[in-house]
Amino acid sequence: MILIVKYAGIGDIIMTLPSYYYLTEQHGSENVFWCCDSSLVNFLKIFVPERNIISHNFKKLHGRLHEKILLILSINFLILKSKWKKIYFFHADFRYKIMYLFAQQKVEDYSIKFAQRQNFIHGRYSGINFFSMVSGIDGPELKSFDDYFLKAKLVISKLTNSNTYKSIDQFIPKQPYVVICPSLSGNIGDQSAALRRLPISQWQEIISSALVKDYQVIAVGSKDETEIIDFKLKNLTNLCGKTSFEDLFRLINSAKYVVATDNGIMHCAYLTNTETFAIFGPTPVTERIPPNCNVKSYKKVGLNCAPCFDGRLTFTCHNQECLKSIDISMITKDIK
Numbered sequence: 001m002i003l004i005v006k007y008a009g010i011g012d013i014i015m016t017l018p019s020y021y022y023l024t025e026q027h028g029s030e031n032v033f034w035c036c037d038s039s040l041v042n043f044l045k046i047f048v049p050e051r052n053i054i055s056h057n058f059k060k061l062h063g064r065l066h067e068k069i070l071l072i073l074s075i076n077f078l079i080l081k082s083k084w085k086k087i088y089f090f091h092a093d094f095r096y097k098i099m100y101l102f103a104q105q106k107v108e109d110y111s112i113k114f115a116q117r118q119n120f121i122h123g124r125y126s127g128i129n130f131f132s133m134v135s136g137i138d139g140p141e142l143k144s145f146d147d148y149f150l151k152a153k154l155v156i157s158k159l160t161n162s163n164t165y166k167s168i169d170q171f172i173p174k175q176p177y178v179v180i181c182p183s184l185s186g187n188i189g190d191q192s193a194a195l196r197r198l199p200i201s202q203w204q205e206i207i208s209s210a211l212v213k214d215y216q217v218i219a220v221g222s223k224d225e226t227e228i229i230d231f232k233l234k235n236l237t238n239l240c241g242k243t244s245f246e247d248l249f250r251l252i253n254s255a256k257y258v259v260a261t262d263n264g265i266m267h268c269a270y271l272t273n274t275e276t277f278a279i280f281g282p283t284p285v286t287e288r289i290p291p292n293c294n295v296k297s298y299k300k301v302g303l304n305c306a307p308c309f310d311g312r313l314t315f316t317c318h319n320q321e322c323l324k325s326i327d328i329s330m331i332t333k334d335i336k
Contacts, residue, residue, distance in 0.1 A: 002032045003054075003079075003087045010043055010264030011288070014271065015127030017047060018148035019088070019134040027085075035075075043245045047155055054078070072098055088134060126287040146292055156271045159246060160253040168247035171239060172254055177216040178335065179255040179274075180206065180236070181265035182229060195282050195317055196261050200232050202328050206259055207236055209332035215256065220248060220265060257335060261323075262288055270295050277331050281323035283309040296334065300325045 002023055006016045013036070024032045034048050038055040045053060056075060060067040079087070131145045132138050182203050183196065207217050216237065219229050223241020230238055243251060248265075249272060252258055258269040258276040262283045269276040270293040278289065280299040284307035289295050299322070300306065306322040 001082065001084050002027050003035060003082075003084050004032065005035045005087060005089045010040065011262075011267040013040065013044055013047075014152065014264075014267040015288075015290070016130055017152040018127060018131045018145055020048070021148045021151045022131065022135050023088075046159065046245060046249075047152060076101060127290050129287075145290075149290055153271050153273070156249055156253075160250050160272065164246075168243060168250050171218075171237070171242075172251060173216045173218075173237075175214065175216055176256045177218055177254075178210045179218050179220055179252055179258045179265075179269075181221050181258070181260040181263055182219060182225065182233065183221060183261050183263040183265075195320060196263070196323075197320075198261050198279055198281075198323050198326075199320070202324075202326070203233060205328050206331060206335075207233065210257075210335050211235055213335060215335070218251065218255075220251065259331065259335075266295070277334060279323070279326060279331070281306065281320065281326075282317070283307055298326055298330055 004016065004020060004023070006012055020032065020034065029049065030052070033052045033054055034044060035054045035056070036044055037058045039059075041050075041053055041055045056071060058071070060071045127149075128142060128145050131148065132142060135144075137144055180203065182198065182200075210217050217235070218237045218239055219225075219233065220243060221229075221240040225240045226238060229236075229240055239251070249268060252265075252269050252274055253272040255274050258265065258274050259279070260266040260269065260276070261279045261281070266276060266278045266288075270289070273294050276295045278285075278295050278297045280288070280297055285297045285299060289297060303322055303325075305317070308317070
């Protein structure tokens, strides 16, 4: 049996899916398991059989000492009990590494391997890097990455065309619409969230441009963003916290455009092939967008400090220069 240990965010799951499909092809889908945070189970089970998902509340690693110890021990005992042939570990954070101390000989630790990357920062890899390291495929032959990525896209295609998930249809406008994800609140425990948010004034400029061109605008995201959006952003439909993951894919699939910063919604969008405008600040574009997808990226060029993200941010930043200085007119012109 094979275990994939990758329990960060939605974007990380999507970037790792080609590696998952490669491993299921090699070992059988019933023998490949995935360990993730409990908050991600409803998303992950779209792609992975629920019986093959192992979940824990990994936020406890940021909590009290006794919670950390209990979580670490429970996972180590689970690893000892289960007959894993190999464990693929994709985290550089030491707190996560100690959860497999009892199974060192089984672990393939990709957090310490090197990959061909632009502006190499230790421990951070793109989906294509994961795939290369897991499969042993490199160079020109990496075109097979696209074949495995297509498997994830086919899952979403079947989902959005299914009659099972119709609850969102009442919210889908009859006129063309733009989906935005302001990512105002960010993920719990994500120290980079504040530095990856586009300022409110720039989001309002994007919204106004879409409205002038007769698009409706729909905001999506987590439920803890609802009050902030209602209070600060005007003239849009706020569906934050009101959609299931299945609803979300259906909503994005029917949109004319998706506009998002570097977040999980951006990753969901390129699985639907909806034209997506992705705004980047401290994170590197080359690590976040897979080849051959319908995403156009926007970033401020010429800054010596960007990209700076390594999972914890290598630079202390208080002014968001990489986002505040982006020319929003480039995006508004592309909304046609």
